[in-house]
Amino acid sequence: MPIWIGEQEIEDLAVGAALLGTGGGGDPYLGKLMVQKCIRKNGQIQLLDPTEVPDDQIVIPTAMMGAPTIMVEKIPNGDEALKSLRLLEEKFGRTAFATMPIECGGLNSTIPFVVASEAGIPIVDADGMGRAFPELQMETFNIYGVQGTPMGLFNERGDYCLLDTLDNAMLEHISRGIAVRMGGVAHIAEYVMTGAEVKRTAIPNTISLCMKLGKAIRVANERKNNPIEAIQQVTRESIYGEAMVLFKGKVIDVERRSTDGFVRGKAVVEGFDEFNGEKLHVDFQNENLMAKIGDELVAMVPDLITFLDVETGVPVTTEGLKYGFRVICLGIPTPDIMRSPAALNVWGPRYFGYDYDYEPVENIHKRRVRIG
């Protein structure tokens, strides 16, 4: 049974997606406004469970790529990602049955809703990362054998590119260069796949999980309950593990530079409450990659590391993080499909240049709590 998505659901989605976005995936406020405008114009949008997509129909995922710091300065017209989808429809000579996000994130969970609304097609309740990642080969679609190209890229001017590469690492490499030259951001359609491939490779029901998370935070705030406990309850009942508080404190330093089509940097947080006297260091490349308290690793990719406002539980994105913010740092264990050896090879700590193997956040946490 399809679900119809209205303005309130999008409000919740944007917040929940920013949480799973682990700092990346773009500004949720901007994405929310774009979809709500579409809903007012075109009506509610149909959300399909992956099992409802016929095996032989094609699904074309849509997204933005580039540095989120630039995304907030270059507001989309709203039709760029749809143009990229149309480019691929033309290339294949087939019509998309539905679109789908490639990742969870403030903008990249909402852009496909804009496309679905304008094209009059449903959106599939799934994605290819189960969080946000900085690079385009970091999608379960790639890991489980879907060809990423042909890929369509449009910028806000209307310049476009149809890209075809022999492998998905080259897809990322060339398309990143194009996004940089297009002005730092490109609106894309890629990993065209059949309904059967969606069922086999996508991480299911992440859109509805984002909406549940956003709703839990909203309702907790309305009722003056603890939003962290609300998040923990939703994650406990999902294919993710239960969210855990890694740190609480005040942001005392953020280093951020937009280079090579990414925003890279690190944040330092000075602890308070039970973390008094300690310091948290978080590295990011669009998304938060690694968290250390003092010299001790407490979480690493692909597990989720997310900053929330300490009062409201509302997630803070990489480009929004500022000196003086009082934050909670959450760790959320990723689903098993994201922890296979094939998956860790593409998005584990070693890929990002760290000299250690992946250790699940919940194992580290248990050890620390026991010692503490």
Added chain:
Amino acid sequence: MPIWIGEQEIEDLAVGAALLGTGGGGDPYLGKLMVQKCIRKNGQIQLLDPTEVPDDQIVIPTAMMGAPTIMVEKIPNGDEALKSLRLLEEKFGRTAFATMPIECGGLNSTIPFVVASEAGIPIVDADGMGRAFPELQMETFNIYGVQGTPMGLFNERGDYCLLDTLDNAMLEHISRGIAVRMGGVAHIAEYVMTGAEVKRTAIPNTISLCMKLGKAIRVANERKNNPIEAIQQVTRESIYGEAMVLFKGKVIDVERRSTDGFVRGKAVVEGFDEFNGEKLHVDFQNENLMAKIGDELVAMVPDLITFLDVETGVPVTTEGLKYGFRVICLGIPTPDIMRSPAALNVWGPRYFGYDYDYEPVENIHKRRVRIG
């Protein structure tokens, strides 16, 4: 009347094109071997005067782009530029009547012959630069109003891109980024135009001029005549002005770096004979841009500045220039179509960051000779 081009003509073409290439346009030896292999396989290649192209037929120019220093290390398979042409044929739903070079240069004058031979189509005796220039908006096709995109780019692996931009400056900007990410070199097809547009915008008969120049140098060497005088005679009878000797000396320094998809740098030559005690400085960005003797400018873009071996008159490309080479530096006045205000706006000294207006090489030369 079409002319049929065989192995000897290609031998001459490669040398003459390297001369008009002013240091750029790639290695003539490599280009020559590629075409001669094609001629042995497919027979002679038809060279058409621009006036012989029907007004409503389409011509698709083909070339390589990137740093010539990389081109000599990544030898093409030979079918890359043809694939880019086929991509544009498919896009337009039309067959190319002919191909054409975009510039004169060792490789870029010969690549379209490979395409013509493999596709079984003629090549038009014209080009879009009348020399070599480093950037793709620096074509008479752009200056006189032809849309450069859609553009096809292939690399030697088979990765490809179909690029469409709103203007030809963006064409250069994005395609340069793609060429860099494709490995430093891309094989391209662009500025698709009608026969009528070829006649209106191309610089006519530059291929046959290259062949005449190459032949003149070869025959002068065979007969132990002065090759410089032979070059002067051919240029005197062309739409270019007569070549003049700007300097003679020994290369004492070459600074060269491959950055942003170009090779940039400068060469210093210590004079001998009548230039004893003087030093020549030449700047290049793929092509030689500016020549100074001491503090005095002696030639600048778009006039041609070319190094020749002092004994044989054979041109030396930017990537071949080495310490100890004994060279003559020639200046050749460009045709009027390349000196219009619109043209100088695109490829005059100010575009390349120099803080002075263009002055024709022959005027500077007359003044220097008079004072000297």
